[in-house]
Amino acid sequence: MISHAQTLLREIFGYSEFRGQQAEIITHVVNGDSCLVLMPTGGGKSLCYQIPALLRKGTAIVISPLIALMENQVAVLCRQGVRAVYLNSALTPEAAAAVERRMLAGEYDLVYVAPERLLTVRFRALLQRIPIALFAIDEAHCVSQWGHDFRPEYGKLSILPEKFPQIPRIALTASADARTRADILRCLDLHQASSFISSFDRPNLCYRITARSNSRIQLLNFIRSQHAGEAGIVYCQSRRKVEETAAWLNSNHIPALAYHAGMETSIRTRHQKKFLQGHGIVMVATSAFGLGIDKSDIRFVAHLDLPKSIESYYQETGRAGRDGLPASAWMVYGPGDIIRLRSQTESGTERLPAPIRQAAAARLDALLVLCETTVCRRKPLLDYFGEPTGSLPCGNCDACLETIPVQDVTIAAQKALSCVYRTGQCFGMEYLIDILSGKRTDRVRQWGHDCISTFGIGHELSTEGWRIVFRHLLALDYLVAGEDRAGGERIALQLTSAARSVLRGETRIKLRLSHHHHSAPYQQISTGLSVPSSRCQAFSCEPQTKCGG
Ligand code: ADP
Ligand code: ZN
Numbered sequence: 001m002i003s004h005a006q007t008l009l010r011e012i013f014g015y016s017e018f019r020g021q022q023a024e025i026i027t028h029v030v031n032g033d034s035c036l037v038l039m040p041t042g043g044g045k046s047l048c049y050q051i052p053a054l055l056r057k058g059t060a061i062v063i064s065p066l067i068a069l070m071e072n073q074v075a076v077l078c079r080q081g082v083r084a085v086y087l088n089s090a091l092t093p094e095a096a097a098a099v100e101r102r103m104l105a106g107e108y109d110l111v112y113v114a115p116e117r118l119l120t121v122r123f124r125a126l127l128q129r130i131p132i133a134l135f136a137i138d139e140a141h142c143v144s145q146w147g148h149d150f151r152p153e154y155g156k157l158s159i160l161p162e163k164f165p166q167i168p169r170i171a172l173t174a175s176a177d178a179r180t181r182a183d184i185l186r187c188l189d190l191h192q193a194s195s196f197i198s199s200f201d202r203p204n205l206c207y208r209i210t211a212r213s214n215s216r217i218q219l220l221n222f223i224r225s226q227h228a229g230e231a232g233i234v235y236c237q238s239r240r241k242v243e244e245t246a247a248w249l250n251s252n253h254i255p256a257l258a259y260h261a262g263m264e265t266s267i268r269t270r271h272q273k274k275f276l277q278g279h280g281i282v283m284v285a286t287s288a289f290g291l292g293i294d295k296s297d298i299r300f301v302a303h304l305d306l307p308k309s310i311e312s313y314y315q316e317t318g319r320a321g322r323d324g325l326p327a328s329a330w331m332v333y334g335p336g337d338i339i340r341l342r343s344q345t346e347s348g349t350e351r352l353p354a355p356i357r358q359a360a361a362a363r364l365d366a367l368l369v370l371c372e373t374t375v376c377r378r379k380p381l382l383d384y385f386g387e388p389t390g391s392l393p394c395g396n397c398d399a400c401l402e403t404i405p406v407q408d409v410t411i412a413a414q415k416a417l418s419c420v421y422r423t424g425q426c427f428g429m430e431y432l433i434d435i436l437s438g439k440r441t442d443r444v445r446q447w448g449h450d451c452i453s454t455f456g457i458g459h460e461l462s463t464e465g466w467r468i469v470f471r472h473l474l475a476l477d478y479l480v481a482g483e484d485r486a487g488g489e490r491i492a493l494q495l496t497s498a499a500r501s502v503l504r505g506e507t508r509i510k511l512r513l514s515h516h517h518h519s520a521p522y523q524q525i526s527t528g529l530s531v532p533s534s535r536c537q538a539f540s541c542e543p544q545t546k547c548g549g
Pocket of ligand 1: 019
Protein backbone atom coordinates (compact mmCIF):
# COMPACT_ATOMS: atom_id res chain seq x y z
CA MET A 1 0.00 0.00 0.00
CA ILE A 2 2.63 2.50 1.07
CA SER A 3 4.43 2.04 -2.22
CA HIS A 4 1.23 3.07 -4.02
CA ALA A 5 1.05 6.08 -1.76
CA GLN A 6 4.67 6.89 -2.53
CA THR A 7 3.99 6.73 -6.24
CA LEU A 8 1.11 9.18 -5.86
CA LEU A 9 3.27 11.45 -3.69
CA ARG A 10 5.87 11.58 -6.45
CA GLU A 11 3.73 11.61 -9.54
CA ILE A 12 0.82 13.79 -8.47
CA PHE A 13 2.18 15.98 -5.69
CA GLY A 14 5.78 16.11 -6.88
CA TYR A 15 7.46 15.29 -3.56
CA SER A 16 10.06 12.60 -3.05
CA GLU A 17 9.44 11.69 0.58
CA PHE A 18 6.79 11.73 3.24
CA ARG A 19 7.25 14.19 6.01
CA GLY A 20 6.89 13.51 9.74
CA GLN A 21 4.03 11.11 10.43
CA GLN A 22 2.38 11.42 7.02
CA ALA A 23 3.19 7.85 5.94
CA GLU A 24 1.83 6.33 9.16
CA ILE A 25 -1.33 8.40 9.04
CA ILE A 26 -1.95 7.58 5.40
CA THR A 27 -1.47 3.84 6.00
CA HIS A 28 -3.87 4.02 8.93
CA VAL A 29 -6.61 5.80 7.00
CA VAL A 30 -6.23 3.73 3.85
CA ASN A 31 -6.81 0.68 6.07
CA GLY A 32 -10.17 2.17 6.98
CA ASP A 33 -9.33 3.40 10.49
CA SER A 34 -10.29 6.74 11.99
CA CYS A 35 -7.84 9.10 13.69
CA LEU A 36 -7.09 12.53 15.10
CA VAL A 37 -4.20 14.39 13.49
CA LEU A 38 -2.66 17.26 15.40
CA MET A 39 -0.01 18.91 13.29
CA PRO A 40 1.20 22.51 13.14
CA THR A 41 0.22 24.69 10.20
CA GLY A 42 2.45 23.95 7.25
CA GLY A 43 3.16 20.46 8.57
CA GLY A 44 1.41 18.84 5.63
CA LYS A 45 -2.00 17.80 6.91
CA SER A 46 -3.73 17.89 3.53
CA LEU A 47 -1.83 14.95 2.07
CA CYS A 48 -2.91 12.84 5.04
CA TYR A 49 -6.43 12.68 3.62
CA GLN A 50 -5.80 13.52 -0.05
CA ILE A 51 -3.70 10.44 -0.73
CA PRO A 52 -6.10 8.07 1.09
CA ALA A 53 -8.90 9.74 -0.90
CA LEU A 54 -7.19 8.58 -4.07
CA LEU A 55 -6.36 5.12 -2.78
CA ARG A 56 -9.72 4.23 -1.26
CA LYS A 57 -12.83 3.33 -3.18
CA GLY A 58 -15.46 6.07 -3.43
CA THR A 59 -15.47 9.82 -2.88
CA ALA A 60 -13.76 11.55 0.05
CA ILE A 61 -15.82 14.23 1.77
CA VAL A 62 -13.72 17.05 3.22
CA ILE A 63 -15.41 19.37 5.70
CA SER A 64 -13.79 22.77 5.83
CA PRO A 65 -14.99 25.99 7.48
CA LEU A 66 -13.34 28.49 5.18
CA ILE A 67 -14.53 29.08 1.66
CA ALA A 68 -11.30 30.72 0.53
CA LEU A 69 -9.19 27.83 1.76
CA MET A 70 -11.47 25.32 0.15
CA GLU A 71 -11.34 27.02 -3.22
CA ASN A 72 -7.60 27.32 -3.04
CA GLN A 73 -7.08 23.62 -2.25
CA VAL A 74 -9.45 22.53 -4.99
CA ALA A 75 -7.71 24.74 -7.54
CA VAL A 76 -4.33 23.24 -6.64
CA LEU A 77 -5.68 19.67 -6.80
CA CYS A 78 -7.33 20.25 -10.18
CA ARG A 79 -4.07 21.58 -11.56
CA GLN A 80 -2.43 18.35 -10.41
CA GLY A 81 -5.06 16.38 -12.28
CA VAL A 82 -7.06 15.27 -9.24
CA ARG A 83 -10.84 15.12 -9.62
CA ALA A 84 -11.79 17.56 -6.85
CA VAL A 85 -14.62 20.03 -6.41
CA TYR A 86 -16.17 22.21 -3.72
CA LEU A 87 -19.72 22.82 -2.66
CA ASN A 88 -20.39 26.01 -0.73
CA SER A 89 -22.62 29.05 -0.60
CA ALA A 90 -20.53 30.74 -3.30
CA LEU A 91 -22.04 28.42 -5.93
CA THR A 92 -25.33 29.17 -7.65
CA PRO A 93 -28.08 26.60 -6.99
CA GLU A 94 -27.70 25.40 -10.61
CA ALA A 95 -23.95 24.92 -10.26
CA ALA A 96 -24.45 23.10 -6.96
CA ALA A 97 -27.08 20.83 -8.51
CA ALA A 98 -24.66 20.00 -11.33
CA VAL A 99 -21.96 19.07 -8.82
CA GLU A 100 -24.42 16.84 -6.99
CA ARG A 101 -25.36 15.05 -10.20
CA ARG A 102 -21.74 14.37 -11.00
CA MET A 103 -21.15 13.19 -7.43
CA LEU A 104 -23.87 10.58 -7.95
CA ALA A 105 -22.15 9.49 -11.12
CA GLY A 106 -18.96 8.93 -9.10
CA GLU A 107 -16.96 11.53 -10.95
CA TYR A 108 -15.04 12.97 -7.97
CA ASP A 109 -12.29 11.73 -5.72
CA LEU A 110 -12.67 14.63 -3.31
CA VAL A 111 -15.60 16.89 -2.51
CA TYR A 112 -14.99 19.84 -0.17
CA VAL A 113 -18.10 21.00 1.67
CA ALA A 114 -18.98 23.60 4.26
CA PRO A 115 -20.47 22.07 7.41
CA GLU A 116 -23.85 23.81 6.89
CA ARG A 117 -24.22 22.01 3.59
CA LEU A 118 -23.18 18.66 4.98
CA LEU A 119 -25.84 18.96 7.67
CA THR A 120 -28.73 19.46 5.26
CA VAL A 121 -31.10 16.55 4.93
CA ARG A 122 -30.77 16.74 1.18
CA PHE A 123 -27.00 16.39 1.18
CA ARG A 124 -27.03 13.58 3.70
CA ALA A 125 -29.52 11.70 1.54
CA LEU A 126 -27.14 12.14 -1.36
CA LEU A 127 -24.26 10.74 0.72
CA GLN A 128 -26.34 7.65 1.52
CA ARG A 129 -26.46 6.89 -2.18
CA ILE A 130 -22.76 6.99 -3.04
CA PRO A 131 -19.69 5.08 -1.88
CA ILE A 132 -17.70 7.30 0.53
CA ALA A 133 -13.95 6.84 0.87
CA LEU A 134 -13.59 8.83 4.11
CA PHE A 135 -14.64 11.94 5.96
CA ALA A 136 -11.89 14.47 6.61
CA ILE A 137 -12.79 17.10 9.19
CA ASP A 138 -10.39 19.98 8.69
CA GLU A 139 -9.92 22.61 11.44
CA ALA A 140 -11.50 20.10 13.81
CA HIS A 141 -10.93 22.38 16.84
CA CYS A 142 -14.01 24.29 15.65
CA VAL A 143 -16.18 21.62 17.31
CA SER A 144 -15.15 22.84 20.75
CA GLN A 145 -16.61 25.68 22.75
CA TRP A 146 -13.34 25.78 24.66
CA GLY A 147 -11.39 26.55 21.54
CA HIS A 148 -10.79 29.96 20.07
CA ASP A 149 -12.81 29.35 16.98
CA PHE A 150 -16.07 27.63 17.92
CA ARG A 151 -18.53 27.00 15.06
CA PRO A 152 -21.95 25.76 16.14
CA GLU A 153 -22.37 23.75 12.89
CA TYR A 154 -19.16 21.91 13.67
CA GLY A 155 -20.66 20.83 16.97
CA LYS A 156 -23.31 18.97 14.99
CA LEU A 157 -20.80 16.85 13.12
CA SER A 158 -21.54 14.11 15.64
CA ILE A 159 -23.98 12.92 12.97
CA LEU A 160 -20.97 11.50 11.11
CA PRO A 161 -20.26 8.68 13.57
CA GLU A 162 -24.02 8.26 14.11
CA LYS A 163 -25.15 7.99 10.51
CA PHE A 164 -21.97 6.72 8.85
CA PRO A 165 -20.25 4.60 11.50
CA GLN A 166 -18.28 2.44 9.08
CA ILE A 167 -16.69 5.30 7.13
CA PRO A 168 -13.25 6.34 8.50
CA ARG A 169 -13.10 9.83 9.99
CA ILE A 170 -9.89 11.79 10.02
CA ALA A 171 -10.03 14.91 12.19
CA LEU A 172 -7.25 17.42 11.55
CA THR A 173 -6.24 20.55 13.42
CA ALA A 174 -3.24 22.73 14.13
CA SER A 175 -4.38 23.85 17.54
CA ALA A 176 -6.01 21.94 20.30
CA ASP A 177 -5.34 22.17 24.00
CA ALA A 178 -6.31 19.25 26.20
CA ARG A 179 -9.95 20.29 26.60
CA THR A 180 -10.44 20.98 22.91
CA ARG A 181 -8.87 17.65 22.08
CA ALA A 182 -11.28 15.89 24.43
CA ASP A 183 -14.20 17.64 22.73
CA ILE A 184 -13.03 16.53 19.28
CA LEU A 185 -12.74 12.93 20.44
CA ARG A 186 -16.22 13.07 21.96
CA CYS A 187 -17.98 14.87 19.12
CA LEU A 188 -16.53 12.66 16.40
CA ASP A 189 -16.54 9.54 18.56
CA LEU A 190 -12.81 8.96 18.16
CA HIS A 191 -12.15 7.49 21.61
CA GLN A 192 -11.18 4.15 20.13
CA ALA A 193 -9.20 5.80 17.34
CA SER A 194 -5.50 6.61 17.21
CA SER A 195 -4.14 10.11 17.69
CA PHE A 196 -1.16 11.31 15.68
CA ILE A 197 0.35 14.27 17.46
CA SER A 198 3.29 16.08 15.91
CA SER A 199 5.63 18.41 17.67
CA PHE A 200 4.73 22.08 17.59
CA ASP A 201 8.29 23.12 18.02
CA ARG A 202 9.80 25.05 15.14
CA PRO A 203 13.49 24.77 15.96
CA ASN A 204 14.62 27.10 13.16
CA LEU A 205 12.51 30.01 14.45
CA CYS A 206 14.21 32.41 16.81
CA TYR A 207 11.63 34.04 19.10
CA ARG A 208 12.23 37.57 20.36
CA ILE A 209 9.72 39.66 22.28
CA THR A 210 10.53 43.09 23.71
CA ALA A 211 8.83 46.02 25.36
CA ARG A 212 7.71 48.66 22.91
CA SER A 213 9.56 51.95 23.06
CA ASN A 214 9.48 53.42 19.57
CA SER A 215 8.16 50.55 17.54
CA ARG A 216 9.04 51.93 14.10
CA ILE A 217 12.64 52.52 15.01
CA GLN A 218 12.78 49.17 16.74
CA LEU A 219 11.40 47.51 13.61
CA LEU A 220 13.80 49.32 11.32
CA ASN A 221 16.77 48.34 13.48
CA PHE A 222 15.60 44.76 13.57
CA ILE A 223 15.19 44.48 9.80
CA ARG A 224 18.42 46.30 9.00
CA SER A 225 20.55 44.40 11.48
CA GLN A 226 19.15 40.93 10.94
CA HIS A 227 17.13 40.67 7.76
CA ALA A 228 18.31 43.28 5.30
CA GLY A 229 17.06 42.49 1.80
CA GLU A 230 14.96 39.54 2.95
CA ALA A 231 11.26 38.77 2.69
CA GLY A 232 9.14 39.17 5.78
CA ILE A 233 5.70 39.96 7.13
CA VAL A 234 4.94 42.77 9.59
CA TYR A 235 1.62 42.38 11.39
CA CYS A 236 -0.26 45.39 12.77
CA GLN A 237 -3.70 45.61 14.38
CA SER A 238 -5.19 48.52 12.49
CA ARG A 239 -5.52 49.24 8.80
CA ARG A 240 -4.19 52.72 9.29
CA LYS A 241 -1.10 51.47 11.06
CA VAL A 242 -0.56 48.99 8.20
CA GLU A 243 -0.52 51.77 5.64
CA GLU A 244 1.60 54.13 7.72
CA THR A 245 4.14 51.44 8.52
CA ALA A 246 4.45 50.37 4.86
CA ALA A 247 5.00 53.99 3.82
CA TRP A 248 7.57 54.49 6.54
CA LEU A 249 9.53 51.39 5.54
CA ASN A 250 9.52 52.49 1.90
CA SER A 251 10.79 55.91 2.86
CA ASN A 252 13.61 54.12 4.63
CA HIS A 253 14.51 52.13 1.51
CA ILE A 254 12.91 48.87 2.57
CA PRO A 255 10.52 47.75 -0.18
CA ALA A 256 7.17 47.23 1.53
CA LEU A 257 3.57 46.58 0.49
CA ALA A 258 0.36 46.96 2.46
CA TYR A 259 -2.46 44.44 2.82
CA HIS A 260 -5.70 44.67 4.78
CA ALA A 261 -9.36 43.84 4.34
CA GLY A 262 -10.31 47.47 3.70
CA MET A 263 -8.32 47.63 0.46
CA GLU A 264 -9.80 47.05 -2.95
CA THR A 265 -9.62 43.37 -3.86
CA SER A 266 -7.64 43.96 -7.05
CA ILE A 267 -4.94 45.90 -5.18
CA ARG A 268 -4.80 43.33 -2.43
CA THR A 269 -4.42 40.50 -4.92
CA ARG A 270 -1.71 42.41 -6.77
CA HIS A 271 0.23 43.02 -3.55
CA GLN A 272 -0.06 39.40 -2.49
CA LYS A 273 1.18 38.22 -5.87
CA LYS A 274 4.12 40.61 -5.82
CA PHE A 275 5.07 39.48 -2.35
CA LEU A 276 4.83 35.79 -3.21
CA GLN A 277 6.78 36.06 -6.43
CA GLY A 278 9.20 38.80 -5.49
CA HIS A 279 12.38 38.78 -3.46
CA GLY A 280 13.12 40.74 -0.35
CA ILE A 281 9.70 42.37 -0.13
CA VAL A 282 8.17 43.15 3.24
CA MET A 283 4.41 42.68 3.52
CA VAL A 284 2.82 44.93 6.14
CA ALA A 285 -0.59 43.50 6.95
CA THR A 286 -3.42 42.91 9.34
CA SER A 287 -4.23 39.37 10.36
CA ALA A 288 -6.36 39.21 7.19
CA PHE A 289 -3.16 38.29 5.37
CA GLY A 290 -1.54 34.91 5.28
CA LEU A 291 -4.17 32.18 5.40
CA GLY A 292 -3.14 29.47 3.02
CA ILE A 293 -0.21 31.37 1.54
CA ASP A 294 2.64 29.18 0.47
CA LYS A 295 6.00 30.94 0.41
CA SER A 296 8.79 28.98 1.95
CA ASP A 297 11.50 31.65 2.20
CA ILE A 298 9.84 34.20 4.47
CA ARG A 299 12.74 35.04 6.79
CA PHE A 300 10.90 36.95 9.48
CA VAL A 301 7.49 37.66 10.92
CA ALA A 302 7.30 40.82 13.04
CA HIS A 303 4.39 41.86 15.25
CA LEU A 304 4.02 45.54 16.09
CA ASP A 305 0.96 44.73 18.22
CA LEU A 306 0.10 41.68 20.27
CA PRO A 307 -2.05 39.22 18.30
CA LYS A 308 -5.25 38.11 19.97
CA SER A 309 -4.10 34.71 21.19
CA ILE A 310 -1.22 32.26 21.31
CA GLU A 311 -2.91 30.38 18.47
CA SER A 312 -2.78 33.48 16.26
CA TYR A 313 0.78 34.22 17.30
CA TYR A 314 1.86 30.68 16.55
CA GLN A 315 -0.03 30.59 13.27
CA GLU A 316 1.33 33.95 12.10
CA THR A 317 4.92 33.42 13.20
CA GLY A 318 4.72 29.93 11.70
CA ARG A 319 4.71 31.49 8.24
CA ALA A 320 8.40 32.27 8.65
CA GLY A 321 11.07 29.75 7.75
CA ARG A 322 8.93 27.06 6.16
CA ASP A 323 12.07 25.98 4.28
CA GLY A 324 13.66 24.99 7.58
CA LEU A 325 16.40 27.63 7.38
CA PRO A 326 16.93 30.10 10.24
CA ALA A 327 14.15 32.68 10.56
CA SER A 328 12.90 35.17 13.15
CA ALA A 329 9.67 35.71 15.04
CA TRP A 330 9.98 39.20 16.50
CA MET A 331 7.45 41.19 18.50
CA VAL A 332 7.08 44.39 20.52
CA TYR A 333 4.30 44.93 23.02
CA GLY A 334 3.24 47.37 25.68
CA PRO A 335 0.55 48.03 28.27
CA GLY A 336 -1.84 49.33 25.61
CA ASP A 337 -1.98 45.88 24.05
CA ILE A 338 -2.96 44.33 27.34
CA ILE A 339 -5.77 46.82 27.88
CA ARG A 340 -7.04 46.31 24.33
CA LEU A 341 -6.99 42.54 24.54
CA ARG A 342 -8.57 42.43 27.96
CA SER A 343 -11.45 44.61 26.89
CA GLN A 344 -11.88 42.61 23.66
CA THR A 345 -11.93 39.37 25.63
CA GLU A 346 -14.43 40.75 28.10
CA SER A 347 -16.78 42.27 25.57
CA GLY A 348 -16.50 39.22 23.31
CA THR A 349 -17.53 36.80 26.05
CA GLU A 350 -19.73 38.84 28.38
CA ARG A 351 -22.90 36.98 27.42
CA LEU A 352 -21.32 33.55 27.64
CA PRO A 353 -21.38 31.20 30.65
CA ALA A 354 -18.76 31.74 33.34
CA PRO A 355 -16.55 28.72 32.51
CA ILE A 356 -16.19 29.89 28.92
CA ARG A 357 -15.38 33.43 30.03
CA GLN A 358 -12.75 32.02 32.35
CA ALA A 359 -11.28 29.89 29.60
CA ALA A 360 -10.98 33.00 27.42
CA ALA A 361 -9.33 34.94 30.24
CA ALA A 362 -6.92 32.06 30.85
CA ARG A 363 -5.99 32.06 27.15
CA LEU A 364 -5.17 35.76 27.35
CA ASP A 365 -3.08 35.15 30.47
CA ALA A 366 -1.14 32.44 28.66
CA LEU A 367 -0.30 34.93 25.90
CA LEU A 368 0.86 37.51 28.42
CA VAL A 369 2.99 34.95 30.22
CA LEU A 370 4.67 34.22 26.90
CA CYS A 371 5.56 37.92 26.65
CA GLU A 372 6.69 38.35 30.23
CA THR A 373 8.50 35.10 30.80
CA THR A 374 12.13 35.12 31.85
CA VAL A 375 12.65 31.50 30.94
CA CYS A 376 12.96 30.04 27.45
CA ARG A 377 10.12 31.32 25.21
CA ARG A 378 9.46 27.81 24.02
CA LYS A 379 8.35 26.78 27.50
CA PRO A 380 5.07 28.78 27.64
CA LEU A 381 4.54 28.25 23.91
CA LEU A 382 4.83 24.46 23.99
CA ASP A 383 3.11 24.26 27.38
CA TYR A 384 0.14 25.88 25.74
CA PHE A 385 -0.07 23.13 23.15
CA GLY A 386 0.34 20.51 25.85
CA GLU A 387 3.70 19.40 24.57
CA PRO A 388 6.39 18.08 26.93
CA THR A 389 9.19 20.60 27.29
CA GLY A 390 11.92 18.31 28.52
CA SER A 391 14.54 19.39 26.00
CA LEU A 392 14.49 23.09 26.91
CA PRO A 393 16.10 25.64 27.15
CA CYS A 394 16.30 25.89 23.39
CA GLY A 395 19.26 28.18 22.83
CA ASN A 396 17.36 29.95 20.05
CA CYS A 397 15.23 32.64 21.68
CA ASP A 398 15.96 35.96 23.33
CA ALA A 399 15.69 34.52 26.83
CA CYS A 400 18.26 31.85 25.97
CA LEU A 401 20.55 34.09 23.94
CA GLU A 402 20.63 37.32 25.91
CA THR A 403 20.71 38.34 29.50
CA ILE A 404 17.37 39.95 30.01
CA PRO A 405 16.83 42.48 32.77
CA VAL A 406 14.86 40.79 35.51
CA GLN A 407 13.65 41.91 38.88
CA ASP A 408 13.51 39.87 41.98
CA VAL A 409 9.87 40.09 42.99
CA THR A 410 9.99 37.45 45.69
CA ILE A 411 8.58 39.80 48.32
CA ALA A 412 5.67 40.83 46.12
CA ALA A 413 5.08 37.14 45.37
CA GLN A 414 5.07 36.41 49.09
CA LYS A 415 2.52 39.14 49.66
CA ALA A 416 0.33 37.74 46.90
CA LEU A 417 0.56 34.18 48.19
CA SER A 418 -0.08 35.19 51.76
CA CYS A 419 -3.09 37.22 50.69
CA VAL A 420 -4.46 34.07 49.04
CA TYR A 421 -3.82 32.20 52.28
CA ARG A 422 -5.24 34.84 54.62
CA THR A 423 -8.50 34.97 52.71
CA GLY A 424 -8.95 31.21 52.88
CA GLN A 425 -8.03 30.43 49.24
CA CYS A 426 -11.56 31.30 48.13
CA PHE A 427 -11.11 34.34 45.91
CA GLY A 428 -10.06 35.39 42.43
CA MET A 429 -7.16 37.50 41.30
CA GLU A 430 -8.91 40.86 40.87
CA TYR A 431 -10.39 40.72 44.34
CA LEU A 432 -7.05 39.78 45.88
CA ILE A 433 -5.47 42.73 44.10
CA ASP A 434 -8.12 45.01 45.61
CA ILE A 435 -7.09 43.79 49.06
CA LEU A 436 -3.37 44.15 48.41
CA SER A 437 -3.91 47.63 47.01
CA GLY A 438 -5.99 48.60 50.05
CA LYS A 439 -9.25 49.25 48.20
CA ARG A 440 -12.20 49.32 50.60
CA THR A 441 -14.77 48.04 48.13
CA ASP A 442 -18.16 46.82 49.33
CA ARG A 443 -17.10 43.23 48.84
CA VAL A 444 -13.85 43.73 50.74
CA ARG A 445 -15.74 45.26 53.67
CA GLN A 446 -18.43 42.61 53.55
CA TRP A 447 -15.82 39.92 54.05
CA GLY A 448 -13.94 41.95 56.63
CA HIS A 449 -10.82 41.78 54.50
CA ASP A 450 -9.96 45.37 55.25
CA CYS A 451 -8.93 44.14 58.70
CA ILE A 452 -6.51 41.37 57.68
CA SER A 453 -2.75 41.73 57.73
CA THR A 454 -2.38 41.74 53.95
CA PHE A 455 -4.83 44.59 53.40
CA GLY A 456 -3.11 47.52 51.71
CA ILE A 457 0.41 46.09 51.85
CA GLY A 458 0.85 46.17 48.07
CA HIS A 459 1.14 49.82 47.08
CA GLU A 460 4.47 49.25 45.36
CA LEU A 461 2.85 47.69 42.30
CA SER A 462 0.12 48.90 39.99
CA THR A 463 -2.89 46.71 39.31
CA GLU A 464 -1.22 45.45 36.13
CA GLY A 465 1.98 44.81 38.05
CA TRP A 466 0.07 42.62 40.47
CA ARG A 467 -1.63 40.83 37.59
CA ILE A 468 1.79 39.97 36.23
CA VAL A 469 2.84 38.56 39.59
CA PHE A 470 -0.35 36.47 39.90
CA ARG A 471 -0.17 35.26 36.30
CA HIS A 472 3.33 34.00 36.84
CA LEU A 473 2.55 32.36 40.13
CA LEU A 474 -0.13 30.48 38.18
CA ALA A 475 2.12 29.73 35.21
CA LEU A 476 4.90 28.53 37.50
CA ASP A 477 2.46 26.33 39.45
CA TYR A 478 2.69 28.09 42.81
CA LEU A 479 -1.02 28.81 42.52
CA VAL A 480 -3.81 26.82 40.93
CA ALA A 481 -7.20 28.09 39.85
CA GLY A 482 -9.88 26.13 41.66
CA GLU A 483 -13.60 26.43 42.07
CA ASP A 484 -14.77 29.65 43.67
CA ARG A 485 -16.10 28.52 47.01
CA ALA A 486 -17.17 32.01 47.99
CA GLY A 487 -19.93 31.77 45.42
CA GLY A 488 -18.72 34.45 43.05
CA GLU A 489 -18.09 33.89 39.39
CA ARG A 490 -14.36 34.20 39.34
CA ILE A 491 -12.02 31.33 39.82
CA ALA A 492 -10.57 31.00 43.31
CA LEU A 493 -6.80 30.92 43.56
CA GLN A 494 -5.32 28.26 45.81
CA LEU A 495 -1.79 27.56 46.99
CA THR A 496 0.12 24.50 45.82
CA SER A 497 2.66 22.74 47.99
CA ALA A 498 5.42 24.48 46.04
CA ALA A 499 4.19 27.86 47.32
CA ARG A 500 5.63 27.08 50.74
CA SER A 501 9.23 27.45 49.59
CA VAL A 502 8.44 30.88 48.11
CA LEU A 503 6.77 31.96 51.36
CA ARG A 504 9.81 30.80 53.29
CA GLY A 505 12.09 32.71 50.96
CA GLU A 506 13.85 29.55 49.76
CA THR A 507 12.73 30.07 46.18
CA ARG A 508 13.25 33.45 44.54
CA ILE A 509 10.78 34.70 41.92
CA LYS A 510 12.21 36.76 39.09
CA LEU A 511 10.16 38.55 36.50
CA ARG A 512 10.39 41.04 33.70
CA LEU A 513 8.62 44.01 35.27
CA SER A 514 9.11 47.35 33.66
CA HIS A 515 8.78 50.55 35.64
CA HIS A 516 5.30 51.33 34.32
CA HIS A 517 4.03 48.41 36.34
CA HIS A 518 5.02 50.15 39.53
CA SER A 519 2.52 52.52 41.00
CA ALA A 520 4.95 54.27 43.31
CA PRO A 521 7.71 56.44 41.87
CA TYR A 522 10.46 54.26 40.50
CA GLN A 523 12.95 55.55 43.00
CA GLN A 524 11.04 53.98 45.82
CA ILE A 525 11.21 50.61 44.15
CA SER A 526 14.95 50.49 44.15
CA THR A 527 14.88 50.77 47.92
CA GLY A 528 13.13 47.43 47.90
CA LEU A 529 9.62 46.21 48.36
CA SER A 530 9.59 46.62 52.07
CA VAL A 531 7.56 44.39 54.28
CA PRO A 532 8.58 43.59 57.85
CA SER A 533 10.32 40.23 57.77
CA SER A 534 8.42 39.14 60.85
CA ARG A 535 5.26 39.32 58.78
CA CYS A 536 6.76 37.09 56.10
CA GLN A 537 7.51 34.42 58.66
CA ALA A 538 3.97 34.61 59.92
CA PHE A 539 2.72 33.59 56.48
CA SER A 540 3.53 29.96 57.06
CA CYS A 541 1.09 29.44 59.93
CA GLU A 542 -2.36 27.90 59.55
CA PRO A 543 -5.20 30.15 58.42
CA GLN A 544 -7.47 31.20 61.26
CA THR A 545 -10.64 31.10 59.27
CA LYS A 546 -11.94 29.32 56.24
CA CYS A 547 -13.46 31.52 53.57
CA GLY A 548 -12.74 34.86 55.03
CA GLY A 549 -13.75 36.81 58.05
P1 ADP B 1 -1.18 22.19 6.66
O1 ADP B 1 -2.57 21.87 6.13
O2 ADP B 1 -0.72 21.23 7.70
O3 ADP B 1 -1.01 23.61 7.09
P2 ADP B 1 -0.38 21.71 3.97
O4 ADP B 1 -1.01 20.40 3.80
O5 ADP B 1 -1.02 22.89 3.34
O6 ADP B 1 -0.14 21.98 5.51
O7 ADP B 1 1.13 21.61 3.52
C1 ADP B 1 2.02 22.68 3.70
C2 ADP B 1 3.05 22.71 2.59
O8 ADP B 1 3.92 21.62 2.69
C3 ADP B 1 2.41 22.64 1.22
O9 ADP B 1 3.11 23.49 0.35
C4 ADP B 1 2.60 21.20 0.83
O10 ADP B 1 2.59 21.05 -0.55
C5 ADP B 1 3.96 20.91 1.45
N1 ADP B 1 4.15 19.48 1.71
C6 ADP B 1 3.27 18.63 2.28
N2 ADP B 1 3.78 17.40 2.38
C7 ADP B 1 5.02 17.45 1.88
C8 ADP B 1 6.08 16.49 1.68
N3 ADP B 1 5.95 15.20 2.06
N4 ADP B 1 7.22 16.91 1.13
C9 ADP B 1 7.37 18.21 0.78
N5 ADP B 1 6.43 19.16 0.91
C10 ADP B 1 5.27 18.79 1.45
ZN1 ZN C 1 14.88 29.39 24.46
